[in-house]
Amino acid sequence: MSVIPEGHSLFVVDIEYIVPFAEIEPVLEPHMAFIAEGYGQGRFLASGPKSPRSGGVIIAIGASKDEVAALMAQDPFAIHEVARMTITEFAASNRHPVLK
Numbered sequence: 001m002s003v004i005p006e007g008h009s010l011f012v013v014d015i016e017y018i019v020p021f022a023e024i025e026p027v028l029e030p031h032m033a034f035i036a037e038g039y040g041q042g043r044f045l046a047s048g049p050k051s052p053r054s055g056g057v058i059i060a061i062g063a064s065k066d067e068v069a070a071l072m073a074q075d076p077f078a079i080h081e082v083a084r085m086t087i088t089e090f091a092a093s094n095r096h097p098v099l100k
Helices: 021-040 064-070
Strands: 007-019 044-049 055-062 083-090
Touching: 007 064, 021 044, 021 055, 055 083, 064 083
Parallel strands: none
Antiparallel strands: 007 055, 007 083, 044 055
C-alpha cells in the first residue's frame, strides 16, 4: 500500500509569517495540535520551520488543491491571520522507495 493514496497528489504548503514572531508564539501550540491532527489523519508527510524562522513548510497529501486549501484554512495560523500560505501541487514522479 502506497503512502500516497491512488488519485492523490503531493502539495508544498509554504507558510510565511506576516506578523512579528511575538504574535506567532501564542498561536504555536494550537498550530502544532493542528499539525499533529493532520499527521493522524494521514494528510501530512513532512513539516517543519524554515531556517531562518520566517515561517514553515508542510508536505501535504490531497485529492486536489482545493481540498488542501480547505484543510489549511483550519490551521490556527490562517484563522488568526498571522501567516500567508501558498499551496503548490507537484507530481511526485520520482519517489524514494518508502513512498511507493
